[in-house]
Amino acid sequence: MDYSDTLEFLFSRLPMFQRIGPAAYKDNLDNTVKLDDFFGNPSRKFKTIHVAGTNGKGSVSHMLAAVLQAAGYKTGLYTSPHLKDFRERIRINGEMISTDEVVAWTEKYRANNELLNIDPSFFELTVSMAFDYFAREKVDVAVVEVGLGGRLDSTNIITPEVSVITNIGMDHISLLGDSLEKIAQEKAGIIKAGIPVVIGTTQVETKKVFDEVAALKLAPIFFADQEYEVMYGMTDLDGNQLLSVRKDGKKLYNQLKLDLKGMYQKLNLPPVLKTVELLRDMGWDISEENMLRGLASARKMTNLMGRWQVLGYNPLLVCDTGHNAEGMKEVVYQMSQTPYEKLHIVLGVVKDKNPERLLSLMPTDAEYYFTRAGIPRAMEEKELARIAAGFGLHGSTSSSVSKAFDAARGNAGKNDMVFVGGSTFIVAEIL
Known part of the structure; x- marks a missing residue:
């Protein structure tokens, strides 16, 4: 089976939400757990940061990955969907998984599927592929973006260092609920016992939901936009954004450079800054220079596309x-x-x-x-x-x-x- 045949198998033979819609959505994590067990529980072999939300989770994931790379950590990045190449979903230090790795993993799954006796979705297979690849390549940490929702998303078998939820909007209402509160409840499913959670945007309709779930799970909760205020400044000659940042009302950065385009990135920066702050408090070696260099080169380091x-x-x-x-x-x-x-x-x-x-x-x-x-x-x-x-x-x-x-x-x-x-x-x- 060559790479083209492998992609045909992944896309055409298995339900895929992006192509056919709700029929691809599973209401449990059984297949994901079975796949993880079969491959030796790779999800437990590296540290993770889990990122959910309606908008901004891709940009936040790429910024965090860039900061960690700049700090010298071997960093995995799992995102969805892809734009040009399936392999965009699975990267290490900005480099996509190879075609040979995709083919070999899929062949191993197919050869053992009689033993597994499951019919996994596209999401379940790609998440399992990513986790196995990250484990075998011995990444220090992986930034894992939720595909859809949170509670029932295939990525939700990890216990991260920090959980991040960017914001809540009315999207995928047929699956996640017809109100911001219901959707927030699904996103809050990534909050784990005792694990700090960073909320990117404080919203009247959702704050109570996050507070209640965090309290129930004894998870420290932080509303990043209540601590960090980001103002759009200007654009330099290379097209980078220069942003003004205040923390707790005091000026922190006058011209923080960000190479991700789009004025809306000012909404995505607070949860990144707060997550980095928490990681430092936990003992992660991320210097100020590392963070600023990662943010200034996030697009270049992670190859993010499609954002303005x-x-x-x-x-x-x-x-x-x-x-x-x-x-x-x-x-x-x-x-x-x-x-x-x-x-x-x-x-x-x-x-x-x-x-x-x-x-x-x-x-x-x-x-x-x-x-x-x-x-x-x-x-x-x-x-x-x-x-x-x-x-x-x-x-x-x-x-x-x-x-x-x-x-x-x-x-x-x-x-x-x-x-x-x-x-x-x-x-x-x-x-």
Whole structure:
């Protein structure tokens, strides 16, 4: 079995939430535990940091991984979904797992599946693959991003050094609940007994949930945005953000450099700073220089893509993976702060999510290019255009992302801006 055959097995033969939706979601961790047992419990052989949340958990995970790398720790990073290559999900010190490793692990699983007698999901297999790889490569620590929810996510068999929950928004409501409180309860499932938990954003609807779960589990809880205040400063000549940071009301950094794009990163920095503070208190050797160097080179060190990523100039071409109302609100704000003569937006969404909340936030003065990604979950572009018209959004339709992108670029003047987003899968096809 070669790499192509392996990917076909992983994607096509096993249910995968990103492609087919709720049918891929499991309501227990039985398969994950069995797989971990079979491979010798690799999840117990390295230290971890567990990161959940509706928006920002990917950026937070990459920043933490970069800081740990800069401090000299051999650092694993498990994230999802991928944009261009499956192997993006599993990295050590920024380097993707090799194709040979993916093939060998999958073959070992398949050869022993009669003994295991289970039918694991795509998530369960990839998490098990990552943990086994990290253990065999003897990483010092792995930053593990939750895929969906928290309580029942396949990653939730670890006992981390710190649990992190970035924020809570109305996403995946068919699986996680139809209120912020219910969704928070699912995310709070990663809080472990006695393990400190960092909450990135204090929200009226969710604070009580986190406080109660943490108290029940005797887990110290910290609301990072109550301690750290981050203000957007300016951008240097290389495009890095220079941020002003205050801690407990006192100036901490005047110009903290961050190479991750997007003004919304100021919301993701407080939980990173608080987590690093807690790790230091536990005895982790992370100097001030290590932390600042990691943050200044996070994108470069971890190869993060799709966060206000500039693809070209004249016209300005930007993509972003923000795909729910909370994430898109920040993206739209950044658009409003970006100079351009005319705005062109290539937009696609998935059909199992309610698009109205997202569409209600989109600028009405843009020219839209409605399209669909090449997955079964994608909403048909004409249906999207019909719904969007009710919010004053108008433009053309295209059955492929590449055609929509080409049309937008063709219509854009050199001083215009072309934005691509609405779905991770739209961005993935552009990249």
